[in-house]
Amino acid sequence: MRFDDRFLEELKSRLRPSDVIGKSVKLRRQGREYAGLSPFTKEKSPSFFVNDDKGFYHCFSSGKHGDIISFLQETERLTFSEAIERLASEAGMALPEPDARAAQDDRKRQGLGDWMALAATWFEAELRRPVGQAARAYLERRGLPEGEWSRFHIGFAPNNRTGLKDYLIAKGAQPGDLIEAGVLIAPEDGGAPYDRFRDRIIFPITDTCGKVVSFGGRAMDPAARAKYLNGPETSLFHKGRLLYGLYEARKILHAAQAAVPTDNNPLVVVEGYMDVIACQRAGVAAVAAMGTAMTEEQMEVLWRLHPEPTLCFDGDKAGQRAASRAMDRALPLLKPGRSFRFSLVTGGKDPDDVLREQGPAALRSQLAATTPFVEQLFSRERDLEPLDTPERKAGLKQRLRAAAATIADKDLAQAYRDDLLGRLDALFPRAAFTPNDGGYGGGRPFVPRGQWRDGKRLPPDPGIRGVARAQIGERINPFHAAIALAAIDHPGWARPYDEAIERVGFGDPRLRPLARELFEALVDDMHDDAPFRDILARKGLGPQIAEVERVAQADAPFLKSGMEPHQARALWSACYEAVIEVANAEQALEALRHEPVTAGTLTATRDLRTRITVLQRRISNLEFWRGES
CATH class of the missing domain: 3.90.980.10 (DNA primase, catalytic core, N-terminal domain)
Incomplete structure (x- = not known):
């Protein structure tokens, strides 16, 4: 039933918030307001206030704010319509007559x-x-x-x-x-x-x-x-909207919230009727989707009750398929504060087995051992096929990026992309290398994107934002600066090299933060001629772009307006591929240092060093700008 604004305002005018809220929260008058302990968090000093004149409550400890309708929704897990019906009964108002x-x-x-x-x-x-x-x-x-x-x-x-x-x-x-x-x-x-x-x-x-x-x-x-x-779909029963055990689960959550106000009280989604009953007997709020894949409507119902419900499916192939389908349906809907966790009951058991054989404490303990959504997603994609070839490793990377891209919330999508690719870097750590001083140099080891090393997340790189302008320009080769500037101004040139920009950057560690932000903009599917300078400037990189422009010499051919576009693009590509070749050779050289010394490795080492020296000399002398090969 829909309620118009006039009815809602009349309803709220008949009920004082302090009367409604005071039924579940002990309130004491303080001036023109009422104060009490927060019903949302555990606290010793009151930070929860109710104002009858303004018709709202505000909780400083949790940040929650609303009116009497939202209060019932938050504390008693009622839907909007259910809260209206409850309040209308208290106010002695008849609900609007439907047609x-x-x-x-x-x-x-x-x-x-x-x-x-x-x-x-x-x-x-x-x-x-x-x-x-x-x-x-x-x-x-x-x-x-x-x-x-x-x-x-x-x-x-x-x-x-x-x-x-x-x-x-x-x-x-x-x-x-x-x-x-x-x-x-x-x-x-x-x-x-x-x-x-x-x-x-x-x-x-x-x-x-x-x-x-x-x-x-x-x-x-x-x-x-x-x-x-x-039973079949009827005017009473819509399988895709309801969840078995929801009514009882809501009561368990409400009772737990009243005893200990926290979001840590779990809401678990299991597979069968007996599993729901087992969990609820153990004091755990649980529901089931009744033998079908979870729908978007059911997920919305769950999120109204809990910010991170736990999905607990059987460990067999059918259970894993159900978990995978749930992940695919949930990904586009994820938002900050709205996700899922995953739990697997050990030993090939289901919750009903654990309760019967080990008791309620063991069941609660196992259900509390959960995995975040992002970790479960990474594990699914990682285990899809053996990762024994470069092609399969590249396939995993593509799947991870594609999965993150399905999240509608842009900020969360980027956070997932960073996390997933960081886990990939930790799975296949690239050998660190320290470039030489010649045109490539700088002396800072390469750090994989995502800030992971040896399976651990590193502190955020202060990057180019924290470096003074004079330091940015100091000893940086104009060659690298010109390549970076052209990539910013011509993202269509850079897009085919997005993975290299992510991995290698622009040949100088001081340009890496700029390369990282450019890569993020590229994978957001911008148009080729989008104003990337504006995009990067909004991320705080405007001064650094200006400094790079100052360092880049004006005689870089692909930066000149008089050069034919296709020629400029080809020349820029050749220059950037030289940077990529240096980086690849440096990494290969570092890898050889860990190999047994043989005639073959000595020859390969000598050849790589020679190639790196030649390329760096040509970069420093700007030979690539003159089209010399």
Whole structure:
């Protein structure tokens, strides 16, 4: 139901925030405000304030701010509509009347809901009758004692074609309504409808308000075609929106939040009905997607309850496929403060097994051992194929960059790209090298992009932003400065070399921060003629670009406006490929230093040194500018 602004303002005007919030937070008047301990964080001194005149609350310890509607959403995990309904009841206001068609549909759903509730009661009763003996024994073997059956409203559908149908029709139900509700099946040949669930343990599926909207059934017959059977899509039940166990999970979260206000209380997504029940029995809020891949709508529901729900899928291939599908669907939706974590119950067990064999403490402990989304994503891509060839390593890098690019939030996408590629650098560390003084030089070892070394993240490189202008220009070769300046002004030239710009830079370590920012702009799919100077200047590199422009000699041919564009681009490419060749040779030379000394390695070392010397001399003498080969 939609609520117009007039109704919402009237609702808030009838209720004082201090009265509503004071039911769950002990408030003391301080001047024109009320103060109390934060319901969102654990604190000893009050930092939570409520202002009736302005109609809002503000929590200084958590930064949360809002009105009475958002307060109920935050503290009791209610949806917007549920919070409105609660407050309207307190204010004595009738909810807006929907239109006639909507009212008729609502009455229809209400009637179907009544029949579903009655069906759930019948299933529960059947479990305790003689016909449910085998089902009771099964539940006992699964470690679910009789005392817990009522809590989760577990029932049993006997192996009778019309048992539920006969009961509900005797109560006044119409077969058509029961078909619409999903508990009866209408044969295609026009025969009499019959019960959908037969010889199955029944798990009621509820909506966010705890009302039964469908059922799931676990077959007692090992030879049954479907081990688990869910009700169909109906006007009450939308499988892609609901999660099994959500109503109970929300209560567990609310109780935990009231006891210890923190976001560390977990919300776990598991695979099966019994796994949900096991987690909830252990005091862990848990839900399940009922045998289907998680949908975007279900993810939005989860994020309203928790900033980082934990996905706990089975360790078999089916479970891993489910985790992979969830990652692919979640990636575009990730935002700061909205992600997932992953947990794998050890020993090939599922949560139900762990609770039964090791107890609730062991289950809570294993579910608390989680992996961040980015780490799980990297592991998935890394394990996709052996990384025994350069082509496969390059393929991994492409997959990592493509995965990060699917994140809609640009800042988070860049953070993921940096993290993933940093993990890749740590997986295959490149040998560090120290360039010689000649035109290439500087003496600072090459640091892989992402700031990782030996599997550890390094402190941020202060980079060119922290270097004085005179120091930037000091001893830097005009050759390198001109290449960098041309790449900034002609990103279309630089784009084919984006990986080299990321790995090598522009031949001088002092230009590396500039190269890093240019690479980030290139991979953001800008147009070839985009004003990259403006983009880099906004990142604080304007003074450094000006200094590089000063150092670069005006007689660099590819910087002159009179040169034909295709000739300028070809000459710049030849110059930059010389820089790349020097870097590759330096790395190869460093690698040879760790090889056993043989005639072959001595020859290769001599050849590399000669090649590096020749290239550096030609760079220093600006021979490449004259097109000399």
